[in-house]
Amino acid sequence: MALLEVKNLGISFGGLRAVDEFSITIEKGQLYGLIGPNGAGKTTIFNMLTGVYKPTDGTIVLDGKNITGKNTIEINRAGIARTFQNIRLFKDMTVLDNVKVALHNHYKYSTFTGVFRLPRYFKLEKAMDAKALELLKVFELDDKASLLASGLPYGDQRKLEIARALATQPKLLLLDEPAAGMNPNETAELMDTIRFVRDNFDMTVLLIEHDMSLVSGICEKLSVLNFGQLLCEGKTAEVLKNPEVITAYLGE
Structure with missing residues (x-):
């Protein structure tokens, strides 16, 4: 069953057509890759899927619900979370608090309750601590919960960003170049993590990536974007052998 259905998605910035008639269908539980040369429009598509940009035309349907044109908060609550090519953690907050920030969508108390430290405040804070530590343990970061995020090694910062995204309880996780800056050992570990x-989280994953070892090693299907348009799509091994893809993307 399709979790994400995107049809004829497009966006223009002034006279520039950045993405044109882009369509994609991703099944529940799938590991799906979106690849293409720099400037092809991949991150622009992620920005439309997450409400950063509003599409000029086309539709985005998540798990049967039309989310086209919704804002970032509404889309996150509908079930899409993302990471970024350039890691966006709260560097001056602890590892634990970075995850707890994302939990506030599901553990809510009023400002009055928080300011006056009423019993509900302590109850929910304790519950969030437990849930955050549970997520951090999955990524072997629970022993670093009290450290500042800025003090983590690069690979652990990537893991923390994924843990924080999962804290919003998404249906679809968007990973924007998760292997960027990683060495081969870190990339292999990242593949295991994904x-x-x-x-274990009943998750569907869509990722943008330039590291072909990760793409070929983990993605079940691929869509290739070139100059804002869909070049081809299909099973990963077949797509990577496509002469048009080799010419446009690999430069051969």
């Missing part, structure tokens, strides 16, 4: 997240 598989674990898919299998």
Whole structure:
């Protein structure tokens, strides 16, 4: 069953057509890749899927619900979370608090309750601490919960960003170049992490990536974007052998 259905999505910035008639269907539980040369429009598509940009035309349907044109908060609550190519953690907050920030969508108390430290405040804070530590343990970061996020090694910062995204309880996780800046060992570990997240959190994953070892090693299907348009799509091994993809993306 399709979790995400995007049809004829497009956006223009002034006279520039950045994305044109882009369509994609992603099944529940799928590991799906979106690849293409720099400037092809991949991040622009992520920005439309998450409400940063409003599409000029086309539709976005998540789990049967039309979310086209919704804002970022509404789309996150509908079930889409993302990470970024350039890690966006709260560097001066602890590892634990970075995850707790994302939990506030599901553990709510009033400003009055928080300011006056009423019993509900302590009850929910305790529950959030437990849930955050549970997520951090999945990524082997629970022993670093009290450290500042800025003090984590690069690979652990990537893991923390994924843990924070999962704290919003999404249906679809968007990963924007998660292997950027990683060495081969870190990339291999990241692949294991993504598989674990898919299998243990009932998650569907769409990722943008330039690291072909990660793409070929983890993605079940691919869509290739070039100059804002869909070049081809299909099973990963077949797409990566496509002469048009090799010419446009690999530069051969």
